[in-house]
Amino acid sequence: MRLALLADVHGNLPAFEAALEAARRESPDLLVVAGDVVNGGPDSGACWQLARAEAGLLLRGNHERYAIDLGTPAGDPVWLGPRFRPLAWTVAELAGLLDDVRGAPIEARVDDAVYVMHAAPGDDHAGVFPWTPDDELAQLFAGVDAELLLRAHNHLPFHRTLEDGRLLVSAGAVGLALAGRPEAQWALLTREPRGWRVEHRSTPYDVAAALRRFDESGYLDAAGPVGALFRREVATGSHQLVPFMRFERAWRAANGGAVDGRDGDAALEAALAEFLRPRP
Ligand SMILES: [Mn+2]
Known part of the structure; x- marks a missing residue:
């Protein structure tokens, strides 16, 4: 059994295409896209459609939730403020796709051994880091009966074994890497006789092409200062x-x-x- 775990694309199409190509070369039994496909970069619509076409399992994350909320007539007016202009661009990008986005699950069981979510069970925004205390992890993932827990959300690739033996894998970000290198991060999980082998991959991609999409799509004008910061995260691979x-x-x-x-x-x-x- 071999799984490719991709997440946190954030509307960065060149990064997503490169990560998908690299993942497909590994012939995974299942390609999982674990949410935050949209928002941040300019190409949320194309990224969601590509995820829908390529993923065997597609989850939504907190950024899909933001888009659903703003795209709903009774949505929270907080989204209309100047710092959420990138989200307004994202919602326009998702015209005709929002029902599909809404229908995606926030977590899913792959089989008896594997459970996948964007951040944590029942919570699309919980932060999990290499330094999160063991008892906090035990609480966050309580009740999930699986030997392999897959998540993403914090754009920081790592894995660790919980005190009860379950293996927690947190994938890096495909489209908004924050570890100092502008590459497309994803994870490859292979079941071996002695347990799961975890490989955190970092795939180079055409960053200049991604930045051109920011500059030439009209995104920067529409998305304002916060959009410029998203562009800088893509350019530098840093917070x-x-x-x-x-x-x-x-x-x-x-x-x-x-x-x-x-x-x-x-x-x-x-x-x-x-x-x-x-x-x-
Ligand atoms: Mn997230």
Whole structure:
């Protein structure tokens, strides 16, 4: 039994195509795409359609949930703020596909031995890291009777054995790698006589082509400052959004809330310019 685990594509089509090609070369019995196919990069529609065509099992993650929520008439108005403009682009990209997205499961059993989810059972947003305490892991994955637990979500490839012997594999990100190298990360799981072999793969792809999609699709104009940060994450393979949000909070607090009397996009843009300003 051999499984390919791909997730966190985030609308990056060149990265997804490269990871799929590399995964197919391994002739997996099942190719799993474990959510967050959409949002972040410009090509959410094409990525979802490709995932639907190529995956034997396709889950949705928290970013699909955001798109479903904004795409629903009674959706939360928080999504209409300036920092969620990339999501509005994503929802437009998913025109005609949202019912299919909504119908995807958030977790699934592959067989007696293997259970797959985006983040954790019943929770598409739970963070799991190499340093998460054992008792927290035991609680998060309680009640899942499987020897192999597959998840993604944190864009950080690692695996560890829980205290009860279950193997937890967290895949890196196909489209928004954050470990310092702009490559497409995914995982290959092979059942061997002594247990599961885990290989975290990092596949080079045409990053310049991905960046051209940001520049030439109209995405950057539509998605605003937060879209520019997604582009920088693709370009560098490193964290930009989370550090920016921390920076922006501190900067706004130091400037008495609004920035130079501005709010909305203007304040976001001012904060972003300051965040990106080269420092000696
Ligand atoms: Mn996620």
